Amino acid sequence: xxxxxxxxxxxxxxxxxxxxxxxxxxxxxxxxxxxxxxxxxxxxxxxxxxxxxxxxxxxxxxxxxxxxxxxxxxxxxxxxxxxxxxxxxxxxxxxxxxxxxxxxxxxxxxxxxxxxxxxxxxxxxxxxxxxxxxxxxxxxxxxxxxxxxxxxxxxxxxxxxxxxxxxxxxxxxxxxxxxxxxxxxxxxxxxxxxxxx
Amino acid sequence: xxxxxxxxxxxxxxxxxxxxxxxxxxxxxxxxxxxxxxxxxxxxxxxxxxxxxxxxxxxxxxxxxxxxxxxxxxxxxxxxxxxxxxxxxxxxxxxxxxxxxxxxxxxxxxxxxxxxxxxxxxxxxxxxxxxxxxxxxxxxxxxxxxxxxxxxxxxxxxxxxxxxxxxxxxxxxxxxx
Numbered sequence: 049x050x051x052x053x054x055x056x057x058x059x060x061x062x063x064x065x066x067x068x069x070x071x072x073x074x075x076x077x078x079x080x081x082x083x084x085x086x087x088x089x090x091x092x093x094x095x096x097x098x099x100x101x102x103x104x105x106x107x108x109x110x111x112x113x114x115x116x117x118x119x120x121x122x123x124x125x126x127x128x129x130x131x132x133x134x135x136x137x138x139x140x141x142x143x144x145x146x147x148x149x150x151x152x153x154x155x156x157x158x159x160x161x162x163x164x165x166x167x168x169x170x171x172x173x174x175x176x177x178x179x180x181x182x183x184x185x186x187x188x189x190x191x192x193x194x195x196x197x198x199x200x201x202x203x204x205x206x207x208x209x210x211x212x213x214x215x216x217x218x219x220x221x222x223x224x225x226x227x228x229x230x231x232x233x234x235x236x237x238x239x240x241x242x243x244x245x
Numbered sequence: 246x247x248x249x250x251x252x253x254x255x256x257x258x259x260x261x262x263x264x265x266x267x268x269x270x271x272x273x274x275x276x277x278x279x280x281x282x283x284x285x286x287x288x289x290x291x292x293x294x295x296x297x298x299x300x301x302x303x304x305x306x307x308x309x310x311x312x313x314x315x316x317x318x319x320x321x322x323x324x325x326x327x328x329x330x331x332x333x334x335x336x337x338x339x340x341x342x343x344x345x346x347x348x349x350x351x352x353x354x355x356x357x358x359x360x361x362x363x364x365x366x367x368x369x370x371x372x373x374x375x376x377x378x379x380x381x382x383x384x385x386x387x388x389x390x391x392x393x394x395x396x397x398x399x400x401x402x403x404x405x406x407x408x409x410x411x412x413x414x415x416x417x418x419x420x421x422x
């Protein structure tokens with residue numbers, strides 16, 4: 049069976065995205081994947097704060113119920129914030145989706161096998177925490193259902209894309225957090241005031 | 246949506262903190278419970294304009310309130326001193342991006358502490374905040390606690406810095422077993 053390519057998969061999920069879709073990317077390859085799919089102002093790239101992506105998405109989703117918030121992160125980052133799935137499930141924001149790009153490895157640090165490559169099923173964990181729906185894509189044909197889930201369905205939802213552990217060329221967006229924050233805030237504040245760009 | 250309202254006891258100084266948070270427009274409150282914060286937590290839950298989130302660990306609250314700020318809302322985190330160490334790497338998010346952040350911390354491990362396991366983190370709390378780039382206030386009276394909360398919100402959200410208000414164990418009262 050052909051493995052799903054992570055970069056192509058994220059590009060497919062984000063193709064044709066509306067300005068009202070706010071994306072937070074977890075550190076490492078998910079940040080490169082999201083930037084490669086289109087470096088737009090409605091992306092907030094994390095370069096650190098490992099384990100915090102889902103929680104950051106929750107705070108943003110609660111503050112902006114008019115927008116859809118999509119957190120795109122890796123299995124290692126999600127595992128470090130596993131407790132945040134319990135918090136998200138309990139809080140249950142309808143406009144929040146998590147998408148885990150799961151290569152079952154710590155890709156940035158030498159490809160060591162992660163817990164999802166052994167025993168942990170993140171979709172099952174999310175469901176047990178009270179998420180409304182989850183879906184896992186193992187092959188290309190499953191991607192449409194995951195895209196529908198994370199972009200449209202009532203949250204909290206969690207999608208998993210199982211992918212290979214090949215290292216791809218890095219696509220490096222802005223690293224200065226002050227610039228990332230100001231760019232993102234300016235874009236979404238203008239949208240809130242109806243000055244859609 | 247108005248939740249059930251809550252009334253502070255007449256001598257509860259936390260009423261002043263709550264008033265300061267309301268005056269400063271707090272819309273999100275994240276917490277890991279502590280007995281010393283109990284009435285303040287109940288007051289926030291009883292306020293229809295404050296969205297409360299209970300956390301599994303304190304570091305979630307740092308990221309959560311950064312997300313809230315991205316979305317244009319002010320927040321506050323309530324925790325106990327033993328939770329401060331859980332946050333250290335997540336504090337880098339605040340410094341790296343210039344996020345405002347306010348936390349009110351009930352102190353253990355300093356005044357008349359009964360439990361030796363509270364001592365290490367209690368004694369390291371203030372230094373941990375300072376080394377993480379925080380402005381640190383310490384309140385020994387209820388009056389100070391309210392005034393410092395208001396000032397902390399202004400410093401954070403007008404001057405973009407993280408601020409911690411330590412509510413001393415002498416103020417809260419040492420826990421009896």
